[in-house]
Amino acid sequence: MTTDISLRHLNNSDLGFAVLVWQSIGVVYGDIGTSPLYVYSSTFTSNPSREDLLGVLSLIIWTLTLMVSAKYVLIVLAADDRGGGGIFALYSLLCRYANITDGDRKSARIVSMRCQNTDLRPANREFRRILEDSPFIHVIFKGLAVVGVCLMIADGVLTPAQSVLGAIQGLRHVRPDISSSVIVGVSCAVLVLLFLVQHWGTTKVGVCFAPVVVLWLLLNLVFGIYNLAVHDHTVLKAFSPYFAGQYFVRNKTEGWMSLGGVLLAFTGVEAMYANLGAFSRRAIRISWLCFAYPCLLVAYIGQAAYISENPSAYSNPFFNSTPPRLFWVAFIVSILAAAVASQALITGTFQLISQVMSQSYFPKVKLVHTSAMFYGQVYIPLANWLLMIGTILVTVIFNNTNRLGRAYGACVVLVTFITTCMVSVVAIIIWRIHPAIVLVGFLIFGSLDGLYLTSALTKVPDGAWFTLMLTCLLSILLFVWRYGKEQQWRAEMSNRVSLGQLVTVDDEGKLFLSPGAGEGGGELTEIKGVGIFFDKDGDMSPAIFTQFLRKFKARHELIIFFHLHPLPKPEVEADEKYKITATDVPNCYQVHVRHGFNEHVMTQNLKQLIHERLRRFIIGGDGMPNDPLDEHDEMTRQKLDAVDKANREGVVYIIGKEQLKPNPKTNFVRRLALGAFIWLRQLSRSKVAEMDFQLDDVFEVGTFTQI
Structure with a gap:
């Protein structure tokens, strides 16, 4: 396992670790934490039957359990590169243990950290040999890393718009006649304020935002418990995966296509891994398993309990299921939480651009280290302003969460699938797990990714084309820069x-x-x-x-x-x-x-x-x-x-x-x-x-x- 360098200075400080857990809540869980605003409304197109409601709730429960808790929190977070996370960190980690890329002379002189042949089982050693001897596989891995990074950056453009719009649309609960232009205008103003505070740095932003996310998740927890007690507590039977299976049997193709809405329940999980360098594996695991995960489960279950007795409430699940006389409290906190929700992807984008710059896949731009202790806490002014411009344009063009959800759902699940593929290789070469065992895990998680991915790709004509187009443009930029650097190194070497x-x-x-x-x-x-x-x-x-x-x-x-x-x-x-x-x-x-x-x-x-x-x-x-x-x-x-x-x-x-x-x-x-x-x-x-x-x-x- 690699050393978590970014936390070396706080390993012996319980207070420092507690502060880090607190900061991670404020930065990491804003995106995935605000999904209860729009998951049910993005999944159903009409009043759901009770059986379909239980089926979707079961899907949400097991998706959060398997995709987030099991795959990302317990497995993927362990694949850090010198404490850093994200798809490009995975690629960098593989490049240090297997000869799969051409680097500059500086990289070539670094002492190889790869396992010795005697440390690997014959099957693992043969797998690495095939990997190293195939130029085609080298290109595939480079392509996966670059496309994964670009998908994350595209996600960083769409997520702030989705989160803020989801909160501001709550005004329609009290003012159904409010115009879209007002909602878009208020959303843009909130987004501008969000990007203006990024120069404070991850530590200050995390400390300021953490109380908002904590309060938001606690509200969801309390509202969920209230709805379970007052309405239909029998929805708890959705913990049985039987209801998820019956949902597909009953709805067939329509049930599969509705997964494009269900996957919004775990959007933000990719940012959890990308932000690893700014915090730590242990801090993220504890804050998720002990706080964010239980709060979100209860939130979705409580909303289902309310919708079970009020089927039309699916159209605005969070605000419709809010207990009486607490709407304005929920509305104000949701706006604050939605602004914070964008932070995970914004910080993650800074992390990823920093990584690709260090690996010579991106032009050198100004990078500011905002923390005296943590190497991964950075601010990139140019990226911040470009993200702001892109997010505001997306907000104006798409102008509602349903259309935006279709646009960036494919982006998220593509990132999770690429992560599954690369972590599987890490498990064989670096963790030295037998390929047969890794194959079983890959089939389980890869099948889940594939199920959601195929559903999300059906949304390409309805908005996902924008994400894929932006990803292609960014990928071309990274590939061109890397190709030019490699040609420059060869010329200089001669x-x-x-x-x-x-x-x-x-x-x-x-x-x-x-x-x-x-x-x-x-x-x-x-x-x-x-x-x-x-x-x-x-x-x-x-x-x-x-x-x-x-x-x-x-x-x-x-x-x-x-x-x-x-x-x-x-x-x-x-x-x-x-x-x-x-x-x-x-x-x-x-x-x-x-x-x-x-x-x-x-x-x-x-x-x-x-x-x-x-x-x-x-x-x-x-x-x-x-x-x-x-x-x-x-x-x-x-x-x-x-x-x-x-x-x-x-x-x-x-x-x-x-x-x-x-x-x-x-x-x-x-x-x-x-x-x-x-x-x-x-x-x-x-x-x-x-x-x-x-x-x-x-x-x-x-x-x-x-x-």
Whole structure:
């Protein structure tokens, strides 16, 4: 099992864990928690018979039990990637245990965490071999991961509209003549306010929203108990799966098609997994099993008890079954809960975009870590505003929950089916469960997914086409970006040379450009000061250094190859932060800096920190970086003197500005994809935007690469 890094700092704190459980309620269960507003109205089209009501209630009970509690809470949440969740985390986890993707050189150098052959049963080992040897399967898994992420992002556009509209439509209970334009206008205003508070961060939003979700679920619990006591308590017999089976036998095709409404009872379960990185497996399990799950079961059962005696109440089940004189309390809380309901998908979308960016499937955009403790709690401004615009457009276009439910039901169940497929592979390769046992589980959960999926796909002409179209557009974006990055890595790799192949040193310590590395070779002119070359890959000679030597036939007095290693933790201890090594070239060093997500390394005092650490390295770590020169041996004094002299002359940061161009020999489709990648790359966040340096200290060297 992997380590839940995001909670490492709170594992020993009961108070911290309690706060985390509280936050998870406020963020994770808003979506699935507001489904009682519209499940029955989306399932039935006319007053239901008592037998059909019991059948649908039985389906809801067993769907929440099997799809949410058994599959997601007990099984899927265990498949985390360094504490993170979501479909792309599943794909990333598989890529670390099986060779199923081509990555950049940085990824290739990471120590493989895959099981040794001796640790796997022969059947599991053979399964992994088939997986690794088939390029077609590699493409399938990459496609599933990308499509799954895009479905979640599309879900993030539709869910806020569905939840808020479902609450605002409650006004029709007291004002049946209220116009759709008023409902849509109020819904849009609530949505704008919701997106405006996202910059507060997951912690603050979760703490503020948790009381609303808790109050909402408790209201559903109380209303459910009330309706059971006052109306038809015999609906409890729906706990028997017999009634679910009889529902299909009695209604046949119509019963199967009505599953498109029943599946709305578990919309939001995919967000539960996507938000794993912001909270923890244990916090989500406890909050679901001990609180959210019982409240929702009682809510649906209570609504069924009321509808059993008042069949027409199915059209607005929550508000029609509200106890007397409590309507306005329920209405106000439902609006607040509906706004919160959107939070699960919004936060999950930020998580997913963060993951695909880190895996080079999405252009670099501004990402803000909003928590001092949790790596997964992030805010992405661009994604937030695009989601807001998309959600408002969807609200205006669809304008009621029935149409929206048809639009995004297919999205949710497609995500759950992809998750089932990928977790099954994780169970075989990583958890080392026998394939035969995994196959049994896959058939059970895959059949449930397939039943709901086929029903949801019948809604494509009625609105689900929008979700699928948006998913296709987003998938094309991710595929194009990844394809371009892979071609860029291959082109850069062909131009990489070692430092020994690039320069030679004579007996007097003078540097020469090797004849094979540049036109004619020749001695390198010395430039006073320190040149800090940003090393993207951390091995061999930085590409920007190679280009600098070839263009200018010159080198700095002191050369630093600077490489950053981001880690998924808030801060890195001082004694673990820096790693410095000397190269074979005089006065040339490699400096590796490991940093956490709360540490901003690229600041104006970076040159001073490098100078101090370099002196400490030359001294040997026993002395202080400001020790006098006369306290050391002759060689150490010479090295320290060279470092101090170069630092006094000035420091310049040298970064590359790489220009890419498609190879004219490639076919039209590839040139089109590469042209789109280059255009997106020009729009994405630049390296300079992340640096807090004096502009006079930065020098960009242009390079040209054909891909």
